[in-house]
Amino acid sequence: MTDQALPGRGPGTAGPGPDGAGFTYRGAEPELIVVARAEARLRAGTEGVRSASGTDLSALNMFLSDEQLTLEPVFGNEERTRSALPSQPPGPAGGRGAMPDLSLFYRVRGGGDRTQELTARLAALPEIETAYVKPGAVPARAPQGALPDEVKRLKEGAPATPDYTGRQGYLLPAPEGVDAYWSWQRPGGSGQGITVVDVEGAWQLGHEDLADKLAGIVVGNPVQDIAWRNHGTAVLGVIGGDRDEKGITGIAPEAVTAAASFQGIGSAAAIHAAAERLSPGDILLVELHRPGPRFDYESRDDQRGYIALEWWPDDCAAIRWATGKGVLVVEAAGNGGESLDDAVYERRPDEFPEWWRNPFNPSNQSSGAILVGAGAPPPGTHGRDHGPDRSRLAFSNYGARMDAQGWGREVTTTGGFWDRAGDLQGGAEEIAWYTDTFSGTSSASPVVVGALACLQGILKAGRLAPMNPEQARDVLRRTGSPQQDAPGRPASQRIGNRPDIKAAVTRLVPSSVGSGQAERYWDELMPYPRELPPRLRLFVAGAWRNLNHPAPEIRQAVHAAFAGGRPDVRVWYSDDEVVGLVVAG
Secondary structure, three states, X not given: OOOOOOOOOOOOOOOOXXXXXXXXXXXXXXXXXXXXXXXXXXXXXXXEEXXXXXXXXXXXXXXXXXXXXXXXXXXXXXXXXXXXXXXXXXHHHHOOOOOOOHHHEEEEEOOOOOHHHHHHHHHOOOOEEEEEEEOOOEEOOOOOOOOOHHHOOOOOOOOOOOEOHHHOHHHOOOOOOOOHHHHHOOOOOOOOOOEEEEEEOOOOOOOOOOOOOEEEEEEOOOOOOHHHHHHHHHHHHHHHOOOOOOEOOOOOOOOEEEEEEOOOOOHHHHHHHHHHOOOOOOEEEEOEEEEOXXXXXXXXXXXXXXXXXXHOHHHHHHHHHHHHOOOEEEEEOOOOOOEOOOHHHOOOOOOOOOOOOOOOOOOOOOOOOXXXXXEOOOOOHHHOOOOOOOEEOOOOXXXXXXXXXXXXXXXXEEOOEOOEOOOOEOOOOHHHOEEEEEOOHHHHHXXXXXXXXHHHHHHHHXXXXXXXXXXXXXXXXXXXXXXXXXXXXXXXXXXXXXXXHHHXXXXXXXXXXXXXXXXXXXXXXXXXXXXXXXXXXXXXXXXXXXXXXXXXXXXXXXXXXXXXXXXXXXEXXXXXXXXXXXXXX
């Protein structure tokens, strides 16, 4: 195990709050969770708690009555939960052991500010295995300090929102971006047929750039707070912003996006309820983190010590249930600046059940989720420098458990700047806010989700089976643009590779190289859509093949060959791309 690395100074080392000083989200309440003993077979209802096995529950019901508490099944009706247990998929994805019994988890209602006191008293009851408190979960966003007034722009008086896609470097080819433009030219490559649900707190669902494929809220009630709303809006924009002439474009603009709020039901229940509404191959994004054991679960404005939700037993059980169903779960690793390999995460808290094992340790049973860290964007993005491209940002958690990274700073998307109007476009109309500074493992995770949605869409369009959770984790680890070193933050502090859609497709769908003679050509000096590079298009073997950024001498040689009336232009191609060309006449 390694020790925690303390942040240094210089690019990439600023803390996760404004000016490194931190920030607070309102409405993050702790959750008191009870784990029942399996043999008691508890069944909670409006008349109290009964036992399906005939166990005497008089002490439990008396305690609940005296303390004015109720037990609520975290995952819904116990009998239905047990009958809905997904079957294990074949192969490695099914090798994670028996699925957790979700019917054993209960949430305690009515404890108020007495949660710590009630924990020990509940755990002492004979029908209860244990009880524990989960600190309030908050978005894993790491905003920068307040921006100078001269870079802010207001919508008032503007005839229309400008096109900001030129600021979305994460759409570009690898290594800078995930190569979304390439993906959009492939059948299904815009995320067609894939549904993504974002689990967090709130969203501006009326935003002008989220109209085409937004399905709304599938579970829970949104938090009534502008900072939460800006966060969720930013996440949805990165994934599924509309592809039009204004604002931004999501990585997977044809994917259906939806929202699931944890308010009132808790994070584990929200994850489970969202997964119930998804099919194998769809994607569930967990955009929350919470205080971990490093600082004794203390809520901190600087987010130091915050970790991914899967460390808590009920959240891990919900995630394992979802991945066991074949849903890809992408999880923000957290902004705590923590090594998840540290020994502090191996120590089982006294309140956790005895069967708990640290899910951050790759030797233990995995949740099956894709854990995402925050990497630096290319230096100079928006005129700022956060360190070497793809290096770990100091606030990002890291370790062997990490699967992939996304942009952790300078993400241009929908929504405002933390708890105020957008820094890229503000004004009175919240539905037209845009930001240039979405950040944290919160911005990194939807970048990975967008790439996965494109990949699943390509597989689906090709009538191939979608990736299961194990396959998705494997392709992210085996392809992509590698993590880079930064001073004090070497690549050995693993956050993983930045996704490369094109490289992942090559691995998932190997294509053979074909050859033939060009029958006609088209020199596309003005590409359409305009985001595409200049192309020389050659019709070979019944289809158009593209040569991007053709050298002037190649363009001239092809022109001359066809102008001569008897062209002999031999082309080697992979899919619709030219990989070799010889002009013989």
